Amino acid sequence: MSDTKALERLRKKLTIENLWLYIIKIMMDEAKPLKAYDLKVKLRERFEINPPAVTVYTVIYRMNREGLLVKRVVKEETFYEPTNKGIEAFKQGVLFIEETLAKLKI
Template sequence: MADEKEEEGKARKTKALTRLIKNITVRTLWIYVLAVLKDNPTYPYQVKKSIREKFSFNPPTVTLYTVMYRLEREGLIRKNEHGAYEVTGLGLEALKEAAQLLAEVSHKLTDMTSEGPR
């Protein structure tokens, strides 16, 4: 009986939902990196651990390092005198804008799905 319910749960996870999960985790990893670094300058391995603990997903290591390299190159993060990464002013601005955008989209979708059929 428990196996049947587990299979039903897996069946409900459509390909579209699977793609969405990937798009709002791995493909937007930069947002999570900035959020973690905002409060505490640290090293990539700790960023990965913090993302796993705070956001419940485990980013691929190579992807994380690539994203952090790009963020540094774009001036959104930098290494401090101890070699730890920290968010720059530009990075804080980008994080704030991204969070606002995601909140707006979430709010609109929530409103649309709670209205019922037209």
């Protein structure tokens, strides 16, 4: 059975368009700073989300600007880790999704 266009849009909205949730989740689980490339690989491995590299980098840069991530440069390599603000935003985002799901359940 093929997906409807509506279901395809929903999947995109809950994955690609909200990568920040998945990125924070990976970082919280890994409990160590990660490179942007490593995050892209883990998105594919753990969540079966395979966005273009430019999308991942754009989201990471935006998250850094918004204070959800902090950037660290070690020996010319750039790593990112979540801030307390980022972890709190993640928790609020998951709570919002849970509340929305509870309202939609049959």
